[in-house]
Amino acid sequence: MLITEFRSNYKKYGTIDTKSDFILCPKSAHETSDECELWVTDPPYADSVNYEEITEFFISWLRKDPPAPFDKWTWDSRRVLAIKGDGEDFRRGMVDAYSAMTHHMPDNGLQCVMFTHQDTGVWADMVSIFWAAGLQVVSAWYIATETTSELKQGGYVQGTVTLLLRKRLDTAATFKQRLLPQIRKEVTAQIEAMMNLNDAAQTHGETVFNDSDLQMAGYAAALKVLTRYTEVDGRDVTTLALQPRQKGQKTVVDDIVEYSSEVANNLLIPDRLKALNPDTWSQITGVERFYLRMAAIEKTGAAKLDNYQNFAKAFHIDYQPLMASLKPNQAKLKSAKQFKPRELTSGDLASTLLSELLMAIQELLNDKDPKVVLGQIRTSLDDTYFQKRQHLIAMAHYLAEMWARARPEEAQKAEIIGDRIRNEGMGG
Numbered sequence: 001m002l003i004t005e006f007r008s009n010y011k012k013y014g015t016i017d018t019k020s021d022f023i024l025c026p027k028s029a030h031e032t033s034d035e036c037e038l039w040v041t042d043p044p045y046a047d048s049v050n051y052e053e054i055t056e057f058f059i060s061w062l063r064k065d066p067p068a069p070f071d072k073w074t075w076d077s078r079r080v081l082a083i084k085g086d087g088e089d090f091r092r093g094m095v096d097a098y099s100a101m102t103h104h105m106p107d108n109g110l111q112c113v114m115f116t117h118q119d120t121g122v123w124a125d126m127v128s129i130f131w132a133a134g135l136q137v138v139s140a141w142y143i144a145t146e147t148t149s150e151l152k153q154g155g156y157v158q159g160t161v162t163l164l165l166r167k168r169l170d171t172a173a174t175f176k177q178r179l180l181p182q183i184r185k186e187v188t189a190q191i192e193a194m195m196n197l198n199d200a201a202q203t204h205g206e207t208v209f210n211d212s213d214l215q216m217a218g219y220a221a222a223l224k225v226l227t228r229y230t231e232v233d234g235r236d237v238t239t240l241a242l243q244p245r246q247k248g249q250k251t252v253v254d255d256i257v258e259y260s261s262e263v264a265n266n267l268l269i270p271d272r273l274k275a276l277n278p279d280t281w282s283q284i285t286g287v288e289r290f291y292l293r294m295a296a297i298e299k300t301g302a303a304k305l306d307n308y309q310n311f312a313k314a315f316h317i318d319y320q321p322l323m324a325s326l327k328p329n330q331a332k333l334k335s336a337k338q339f340k341p342r343e344l345t346s347g348d349l350a351s352t353l354l355s356e357l358l359m360a361i362q363e364l365l366n367d368k369d370p371k372v373v374l375g376q377i378r379t380s381l382d383d384t385y386f387q388k389r390q391h392l393i394a395m396a397h398y399l400a401e402m403w404a405r406a407r408p409e410e411a412q413k414a415e416i417i418g419d420r421i422r423n424e425g426m427g428g
């Protein structure tokens with residue numbers, strides 16, 4: 001059995017045992033001519049890392065006096081051959097590479113691909129790439145690779161998706177409408193399996209996967225369903241896959257990958273406060289879920305703008321009006337006191353329970369009598385007040401917990417509102 005792998009840097013390999021079946025590939029993957037039963041690849045993750053630049057760093061260092069057999073090597077990063085970027089070049093380069101490997105493997109051959117990226121668009125591209133290369137994802141595992149605590153703090157993805165693929169030998173047609181329930185089933189199964197792992201790990205006081213991991217696992221599950229088919233809504237997937245992307249235009253694949261992320265997010269109720277019961281989560285709007293979700297992520301110290309962008313996409317909201325800072329690694333939600341009154345009564349937040357809460361916290365911070373503030377909430381919600389008060393209590397206590405350390409003053413006001421609503425009628 002021959003194994004070929006994308007090459008990254010030399011020092012990791014030490015000496016190469018030339019008698020083994022292990023062959024390192026000094027040429028671009030799309031030029032491959034070796035027949036393999038198993039291809040193991042760890043391709044460039046779209047625009048995440050400029051590997052060719054890193055490779056040139058090592059080359060400048062190692063080429064001075066390379067030991068055998070590296071002294072026979074061409075010391076060049078082959079920058080021109082590198083698959084890079086996140087647009088058409090990336091898609092085209094990856095399709096050529098994976099098609100070449102698919103054409104050089106037997107029908108019962110396997111491909112193992114490691115991939116990680118938080119952007120739904122890139123995962124939609126991976127569907128197209130495998131579709132165009134004639135491959136089908138048969139298994140997907142999410143492997144936690146980052147164990148160090150620093151990375152856990154940053155809200156960064158902790159792991160990599162490992163996909164197993166086979167040649168797509170049969171034709172299969174379907175419709176987007178028929179795909180959605182399959183996606184829901186596959187994403188739910190994948191995320192619940194990982195949440196069970198989290199629960200098991202919780203007994204040791206920490207979780208394995210964070211929300212970004214679970215979300216990404218959802219994308220991989222969608223790939224398993226989508227790559228089963230050769231035709232969607234009467235359109236051949238390979239043609240679909242090779243169609244250049246039109247700026248701003250969404251493809252059926254984008255829709256479906258975003259749908260899988262929505263399914264994932266609806267499953268990811270912040271588990272840090274069981275008080276925010278699934279019923280409350282199902283009753284509130286996308287903008288409220290986004291704010292509460294990001295408040296939970298901010299509590300871990302995470303400040304990556306990517307996270308806000310990805311969850312905003314998943315909840316289909318414009319997140320910028322909610323932000324106090326949009327700096328790439330210092331992103332932050334507005335707290336109750338940072339919202340201007342008109343921002344709470346217009347736009348997505350208008351007439352939401354969250355805006356009632358944030359307004360009430362602002363008023364308590366301005367020393368308004370809690371009785372008056374509660375009266376205003378009752379008047380504003382009118383005859384829906386009694387049906388919604390349990391959700392107000394849950395959200396108020398939730399924000400109180402999320403802000404306890406970073407915004408104690410506002411947390412205390414949120415606690416007061418939650419307690420007062422809960423205790424009203426008991427002379428509270």
Ligand SMILES: C[S@@+](CC[C@H](N)C(=O)[O-])C[C@H]1O[C@@H](n2cnc3c(N)ncnc32)[C@H](O)[C@@H]1O
Nearest residue numbers: 006007008028029042043044051052081082083
């Ligand atoms: C994610 S990295 C692999 C990291 C490696 N597995 C490791 O653990 O160090 C992707 C690699 O693909 C290489 N690459 C980019 N375009 C390529 C191409 N057309 N053919 C072969 N390798 C390519 C990059 O140079 C980079 O080293």
